[in-house]
Amino acid sequence: MESYKIIEVKESVFANNDREAERVRQDLKRDKTFLLNLMSSPGSGKTTTLLRTIENLKDDLRIGVMEADVDSDVDAKTVAQAGVRSIQLHTGGMCHLDAGMTEQGLREIGTSDLDLVVLENVGNLVCPAEFDTGAVKNAMILSVPEGHDKPLKYPLIFTVCDALVINKIDVLPYFDFDMEKVVEYAHMRNPKLEIFPISAKTGEGVDAWCDWLRRQVRDWNEAK
């Protein structure tokens, strides 16, 4: 098990979050590091999906993980056990991360020898969507038990994401979840959204999601 550190991140002092986010991306470009901002509701399976993703990609990419949480180190502990470098970001009650907070995390984890850093954002479909963290791409997880109407109710997060992972498809038989409808509603918000139905539990569909992510990382770091 890799060790991990807990960082108390402070709300950004930068008035202009968008400008700060651009600066974070420039630094990442220089270090040839891809940052994925992963968002979802609490309990959608972010950490389990992340473990599957690490397992799939770790022979090709040097991966780091930043776990953001209001208060706890449950996830960083789990991820560290998977053998990747990880840190825990405590937001001190804040419901999202901004670019300045993300930068504090990136400085602590150290990006020069990493190809991919995944930021596991605070479990919340509203606030994290409003702040550019400086990530190269945004992805979100929606799980089957949450229902197919979520793109109607939380439009912004579907708009700002590049990829949508639909997790827990292994329990589809036990829920009234309409896969065609969720795809229709999600594309209504964002026609370019790439959608990956998976089961992080059984591994089904994980390859397609990881192939997409691997391609994004290579495109970003191609000069390497």
Added chain:
Amino acid sequence: MESYKIIEVKESVFANNDREAERVRQDLKRDKTFLLNLMSSPGSGKTTTLLRTIENLKDDLRIGVMEADVDSDVDAKTVAQAGVRSIQLHTGGMCHLDAGMTEQGLREIGTSDLDLVVLENVGNLVCPAEFDTGAVKNAMILSVPEGHDKPLKYPLIFTVCDALVINKIDVLPYFDFDMEKVVEYAHMRNPKLEIFPISAKTGEGVDAWCDWLRRQVRDWNEAK
């Protein structure tokens, strides 16, 4: 089907939310109306639980519902079909309701002829917990697919709630959800928390939850 109105609520102009919340409660006391603030993650089954609750209580109590949402009227439409007075509060992107916003909603729905108003807060485990809405009691729903570790990861909401409804117990066989652990973790945060395992889908456990709520309403309105 009852009709419903959509209200755009504005962030409170009151600097002191706690004082404003006390004022809301005094007005409710005067009107003999009980306000329940119902919180949860997106997709935990708030609306379905509410429909079951309305069905159970509507012969005893005059009920109104305020559906808060970032942007949509999906839930108000559903609740209006159940035949109770309901309004939709649009928060305009805000991730929670404060006492001032709640008061705007109460004024619109009209409390003088209602015994119980349920405020369905924005789906979010972080921000709504930080603001006293003026409700007499707070309740939250955690659903089985979200996992039993949530009291460890989102401590505040478990601390401020009086009742915890654990929904979707009909799918317990398909998830690694430890009922003993969730009760232990939740009581670690709040020893007085009343816990009700239910299935809003099958109706199991709903009676106990509704009996508790009926008792709370009667205690508050006993002078009637």
